[in-house]
Amino acid sequence: MASRITKFSKTIVPMMDRVLVQRIKPETKTASGIYIPEKAQEALNEGYVIAVGKGLVTSEGKTIASELKEGDKVLLPPYGGNIVKVDNEELILFRDSEILAKIQ
Amino acid sequence: MASRITKFSKTIVPMMDRVLVQRIKPETKTASGIYIPEKAQEALNEGYVIAVGKGLVTSEGKTIASELKEGDKVLLPPYGGNIVKVDNEELILFRDSEILAKIQ
Amino acid sequence: MASRITKFSKTIVPMMDRVLVQRIKPETKTASGIYIPEKAQEALNEGYVIAVGKGLVTSEGKTIASELKEGDKVLLPPYGGNIVKVDNEELILFRDSEILAKIQ
Amino acid sequence: MASRITKFSKTIVPMMDRVLVQRIKPETKTASGIYIPEKAQEALNEGYVIAVGKGLVTSEGKTIASELKEGDKVLLPPYGGNIVKVDNEELILFRDSEILAKIQ
Amino acid sequence: MASRITKFSKTIVPMMDRVLVQRIKPETKTASGIYIPEKAQEALNEGYVIAVGKGLVTSEGKTIASELKEGDKVLLPPYGGNIVKVDNEELILFRDSEILAKIQ
Amino acid sequence: MASRITKFSKTIVPMMDRVLVQRIKPETKTASGIYIPEKAQEALNEGYVIAVGKGLVTSEGKTIASELKEGDKVLLPPYGGNIVKVDNEELILFRDSEILAKIQ
């Protein structure tokens, strides 16, 4: 799974309950090698988790660790998140609770 | 009951208190086999639970498990949820508390 | 009291702190048998409790059971609730806390 | 004090932290028996408590009993409450915390 | 201090964390006895506490007593409060937390 | 530090988590004594703490004392607060949590 995850020149450590996600890009060619016009490329709400914060600290002082870990394939919400540019790659920081599901 | 639930090519594990639901499609033919025109097809707010998240983690660090389990027939709210496309099938992710009732 | 409550072909189990209510229909005839024109029929904010959920699970993991039980005659709020159609009958799902009062 | 409180043909048991109140009607005649024109009648934000709910159940599962009891004369807020018609009399259901003060 | 506080024909007991306040009226004459035109009278956001409620009951069932007591001179917020008419005098009910400060 | 703080004819004791602040006035002359036109005077978001309330009482009944004390120089938020006139001087009451920082 690690092979599908891009290595970046700087390490981003998400704060609190944030997770750093790299959106999976839509296919630009078919299986047989034909280019798919940009309009026909299907937008994907899937991504890989690049980094996970320590978790939210509650008012009781407990840290709630995320269910997610580096390398998880996840289903992303249609909106939200903060875009971060690393090595000309757009990554997204979500709150842990915004991630809809893991894909196995 | 399992027979009424579609099998999908990938497993979606809902995060936290989310549940993955497949809406029941309106009948397209009558019992005697006559096609029902699309306008006359009755929209259904019923679905089957495909997968259930681990539950919400409260500020005290407790996990509140859902009342729901895979295979439950449920009554869906008229709005809300996040649509997810799996194998060309539209599934919906709801927060556990948005599901109105179980149908037995 | 059970005699005043309609039996339905399917059992709806409200989720969490929801209660399923059947609104009492306005009288369509007077005591002496004369039909009341629809305009003159008085809208009633009263109903019977058909089913009660297990109760709300609090952040401490406690389940708060409802004060209500099946068969209770209740005073309904003027708005709110989710309409559910069962056997061509419109039932309403309310949050327990939306019910105004019991009528004895 | 009981003499000032109307008896009703049905008993309404307010849910949770609700209280049932009967608004005091403005005087329609002066002390000397002269009728006061409707416009000159002073609206009163005072009422009598007819019934009190068990109290609000907190997330810790404790029931917070109301400071109010049947027969209390109270100061009502200028808005809010749910109107309930009993024996052609308009009663009002308020949340306990909406009642401004007791009058002694 | 008691001498500055008006006596009223009925006792108002504020509910919960409410306090009953009598606003101090702007001066209508100068020290030398000259009448100040109404426009030039300075609005005052000061008042005297007439009565104090028992305090707010928290979700843990504790009663939080107010810092204020009868006779306190207080600084009032520019808006908010519920006006109550007692003996043709306008009094105001504030939530304890809305009072800005005590003046000594 | 005390010398920089104005003495007032009445003592204002802020309620709860409020702090009373005197805004520092912009310079009206340069160091060499030349008057600065009003437009060119730089607005300052700095002030001195005149008085501090006892602190917020939480729902557990604990009093959270402020980090601030009389005489502290503070950085004020660009909006918010309630203006209070004492001895023709405009003071401001802020919630403790609105104060941005202490300046040392």
Added chain:
Amino acid sequence: MASRITKFSKTIVPMMDRVLVQRIKPETKTASGIYIPEKAQEALNEGYVIAVGKGLVTSEGKTIASELKEGDKVLLPPYGGNIVKVDNEELILFRDSEILAKIQ
């Protein structure tokens, strides 16, 4: 790392869970010394932590210390924060939870 952080003539101690941040300025020349026109300068959402508050005091009276410390390089949100001018330098005060990530 200390060398990258500007020294200021006054010390600002952020209140509660606030952190004081100095935004990193976009490059104005290329590596080879050519000036970059202002339009082409890339806005940076990165900064250095100058000072960190003691942390948020929760309703249980616990102080939640920040994950951040002086000198940390951080990823800033696209909006929010309070601008503070120190020695003609614009610094920004953020709530600890608004900081998106640490950069290592």
